[in-house]
Amino acid sequence: MAVISKKKIVYPINDNLRKYLIKYGREVDIPIHYKELLRFTNSIALYDFKGNDTLWETVFYDESDRSEIHYKVKKIYALLKADGDMSVMQHLYVDRIDLCTYGNTQPFRVRIVNRINDNFDYFYIKNADASRVYGLGLEHLLSPNRIGYLVYRNTLIEEHIAGIPGEQFMKQQLYDPLLNPIRLSKEFVKFNERCFVRLLGDMHSSNFVIDVTPDFEETHYRIRSIDFDQQSYEGKKTIYLPQFFKQNNALIQLGIKHITQESMNQYQKEERALIATRLKSSPKEITDILNSMEKDVLSKESNIESLKNELAKHYKNADFLRCKNMGGILRMSLNQVLIK
Template sequence: MSAIDDNDQALTEPNKPSRKKPMFPVQESLRSYLKQHGREVKLPVSYKDLLHFTYSVPLLDKNGRDTYWETVLYDIREFEFIREGLVKMYAILKTEGDLTFTKHLDVARIDYCSFGNSNPFRIRIVNKFNDNYDHYYIKIADASRIYGLELEHLLSPNRITYLTHHNTLVEEHIPGIPGDVFISKHLNEPSTNKIRLAKEFVKFNERCFVRLLGDMRSYNFVVDITPDIEDFQYRIRAIDFDQQSYEGRKNLYLPQFFKENKELVSLCTKHLNQDSVEQYQMEERTMMAFRVASTRFRLMELLNIMARDKISTEEKLNQLRSELSEYFKSSAFLKCTSMGQLVKRQLKQTLQKNLALISKNLGKFED
């Protein structure tokens, strides 16, 4: 992959994801995988239960601006059932169902977002003793999103907690400053280490491309800041996995090509030279290769299921395999008949050199 580019042509409007991605059902093979690895569990409340609200009010931020979320309210008898179930669900998500501490937990607010693909509910759980609060999300179980969450868990430096039950998907809250907020309010603060941030954006860009996670515009990731010796370290984390291996354009899997990320791209071109970019890309590929090797049996099980699943259209599949084939100068991509096969081929194509270096000690990544 070439160095990050911030020219105007690279950040044009054609590099824009589909306005509305369809939901893909969870097939039985994927359901079995989720059960085997502890992701599919019985939940006390479903997504459909939460749709029975009586009315809603717009949720505004502290400056009075629309957040695209609505706070929903329920009939009192309906809410008692939902409230009890949501507190239990939080315990299942956080403590494997230990209800010992739920007596001092309550549901402070339920928000609903009709913007975007997943139409999520955001649940705010509050500790009645000290007013500390936490969030989690309830969404429709979409197969492509589940593949995205699982690949993030296996291949990224981040662990992901999520659960499914029939048509319901529950996700933990991923902490961090939303990317668009960070760019507008924190990017140019004197305390921001722009070189380290640029390095992290290169690595994030590489992670997304290697596992074909699309639509990483600034509001679909967060920036996690950790104080370090004399300075700060940064981690960019994806929070939206709807566009896992769905789009046909190669550039939609590279965050550098979105105009919403232009300031981060400019940061990279200003502070990093070609050698530095290639070094950070190699570092990320090496770490991903170690993750592939250490999770290879579970990963191959997932990819084999994904290879048989339909999570995009024939048109997008044909476009992506053609563009990847041209980009890598490899006809192997043209033999792929599903998005899952393309992800598998992309991992081999991008990580094969790194995997070869560690295969003697950790085993080979088999086709």
């Protein structure tokens, strides 16, 4: 089983990554920074509708600060969702700002509500971590999902990724008579392959959501990562394979029951072919992000040595042994899907 025993190091954004972000429109001057949100004067625990502690705290600001903070937060939402068109702010208000005190980057979550129809949305304001920024960029480029995120100095803005949390889905939805176990199992195989190829680690059930889309005949499932802190950090191969996390056992057992080894191999090949297509469709941006990663410090030397040896053995490719950093290892991993 995959186990992460130590807290990951938070890496700052260096000049090379900053240049990449500016080039591709991800570095934007925002009106409020993460540290300014720390000026709250009080907080209370946030409970869900069943009375369970969510481990988030709703924070409160002095009256003198609150109006300004809420206005600036709405401007960030306009930048994230409407390319800075401030006319979208007219009917929006900030309903709540929550703080997660247990996360690596201790994110703030902002709940934005449309006062006309009470429709709401969330986004996140976090301490910027280079690993997470690379993870978001790679998710946007190499997965079937597009992601909205912005960076300014040491602040990271992320859109909310909608879906049923994996842990909740396994408890409440897995035994629904309308569940399509074959389609869900197929998606987990493809998700497992995506994470491994792009070296995104720690994908246990608390770190992904399941997006369920009913169609005219069947239901479609998409498993989406929501935590990118463990992009190319750990040294063990199993950390990059969701199948090895005990928290995912219910999905794994579902797959064992409903799909054959031949089908699993087919789904893996399909996903690798799709990743290869995405690599070919955005060659310049992918090259730029990999070049930046190769010039960056994203892990410990012991992790780099361990991972390149494990992947060299897995792929039977000694070229991995020449890699000097996590960026180089990721480049080699991605190259494997291009080999016919």
